[in-house]
Amino acid sequence: MNYVAVAILGLAALNLSLRLYSRFHRRKLTAAQRQVMTTYATYYQQLDPASQLRFERTVADFVNRKEWRGSGIAVVDGMKVMIGSCAAQLLHGFPEVRLRHFKRIVVTSGPYRATLDGKLHLGEVRPGQGVIIISWSDFVKGYADPRNAYNVGLHEFAHALWFENTIQNGEEHFLDEALLRQWNVLALAEISRINTGSGHFFRKYAGANTAEFLAVAVEYFFEQPEEFKAAFPELFGVLGGLLRQGR
Numbered sequence: 001m002n003y004v005a006v007a008i009l010g011l012a013a014l015n016l017s018l019r020l021y022s023r024f025h026r027r028k029l030t031a032a033q034r035q036v037m038t039t040y041a042t043y044y045q046q047l048d049p050a051s052q053l054r055f056e057r058t059v060a061d062f063v064n065r066k067e068w069r070g071s072g073i074a075v076v077d078g079m080k081v082m083i084g085s086c087a088a089q090l091l092h093g094f095p096e097v098r099l100r101h102f103k104r105i106v107v108t109s110g111p112y113r114a115t116l117d118g119k120l121h122l123g124e125v126r127p128g129q130g131v132i133i134i135s136w137s138d139f140v141k142g143y144a145d146p147r148n149a150y151n152v153g154l155h156e157f158a159h160a161l162w163f164e165n166t167i168q169n170g171e172e173h174f175l176d177e178a179l180l181r182q183w184n185v186l187a188l189a190e191i192s193r194i195n196t197g198s199g200h201f202f203r204k205y206a207g208a209n210t211a212e213f214l215a216v217a218v219e220y221f222f223e224q225p226e227e228f229k230a231a232f233p234e235l236f237g238v239l240g241g242l243l244r245q246g247r
């Protein structure tokens, strides 16, 4: 065996042991962090104990492994737990998915003007930089009224989920291909109805493009599931299948 082969084998062994280490030495949530969830995270509160444990692992990974930055606001622990809980809510059907491409989460104090288009934004996903941006004041509003189908946290994480599914990084293609094809057909049909004025359920912004349609549909999925199901049983069923969440 030559030196190169020995070096390659050595690196592979090191890589494997690092992976195993991080898998079995995940930092867990502290009692104070869990207290934030039992007080405010309504989705978590409704889960059975085994599902709560699974949910907690996802939140802990978001809190401890993402790089958090504040813009005009200090990102305190409770904010990380709540934003992590929002991600865990969307990802509940995927116990191993952590949106690993998105390494950094930037929290702004409120809506901000994006340099690219000069418009006010409540949040944004930048796949090129692996960044998710969320306005904290709007994130809070999203959960303050859990029935109005406006939730910027779920909206931005839905965008991130969509990108993550196609980015080759060992965490891709977790969305069912057949369901995705079905989703695209149904989504395009509804987008054209929205844009010709005959849409009767989703807010108009859902008609902007397929990415926005998905993100807005996710907001309705969690905040108005009965109404969504009654209006579009097939679309609702396909989205539930994609997210692996029956509602």
Ligand SMILES: [Zn+2]
Residues within 6 Å of the ligand: 155, 159, 211, 212, 215
């Ligand atoms: Zn969007």
